[in-house]
Amino acid sequence: MNTQYKKGVLELCVLALLRKHDRYGYEISEYLSDHIEIADGTVYPILRKLKADGMLGTYLQEASGGPPRKYYTLTALGRESYERERAEYLRFAETVENILKEDGGND
């Protein structure tokens, strides 16, 4: 699948993962690369971009046996825009699905 196309959706996925609780970068990267076919490294630029846009905040938390982990958390702005974009995406995906199904595939 087209990388550029996936990237927009990935931002939404990252926000979705962070909605329930804060996670550190590797956790997000692992979850997404397990479920979507992307290079492991792509998640970090997305996290950086979302932070620059004010959607995410970060804080460090000491972890046992290792350097402190950088946790990402949704800001109020991130939460708000996630709810909005989620609704938009679901509507959009439904429309696309309907169009593709009406076509009925190779027959």
Add this chain to the structure above:
Amino acid sequence: MTKNEFLTKLSHELGRRNVADAADVANEYEQHFSFKLADGYTEEEIAARLGDPSALAAQFDGASVSAGGRKVVTVIGLCFTDLFAGIFFTLLAAWQIVMAACIVAFTALAVCLVGGLNTFSMIPEMPYGCAVVFGIALLALAALSAVGSIYYGAFLKQLMRAFGRFHSNALASASGKATLPPIAVSVRLCPKAKRRLRTVVQISMAVFATAFMLAYVICAVSAGSLEFWHAWGWFNYSV
């Protein structure tokens, strides 16, 4: 590609593109390596799955937090804060010295009383029996001061750590980096030390109270007066 090759290439590419906080970005990838290595992957496998470093660096373009002006303000503010905190901590440290001096003074006086030493004739005259009991009371007081001094020292240390954390967090957040949680200003001693200190406090309080009252009673009885200091002319004035 090994971990080092990957990180070197990534840092180089990030630097070439003037990405802010390149070290922070590289650090995140380094942590990714350590997590994956712990899971049993080889460095080559991890690097391959991460993707091409130059392609990754390109994705960081335009995604950096710029906070130049804010940083200057924070640094100036911190300079003033440090100045006041410095004075404040100096005063607090001086109190620690006062407490240490108390311990020394109480102990010295107790030794003089119990040992019957009155080198500079600064200790008023009293029967030796009273002096010993007063000496014991003073030793207990010295122990109490020591415990107080330990607690105070621990508190001061924690206060300084908390301030240090506040300092580095302020700098980190001004330059858009992640911050560590603040440190609470509460004395943290290990439970064993805490129990021991509590025992010392209880015993020395009891000893101090008993010895002091006992000394008073002995003095009052042997002087035949409740205000024995007048009877013995301690303050050099005639009644």
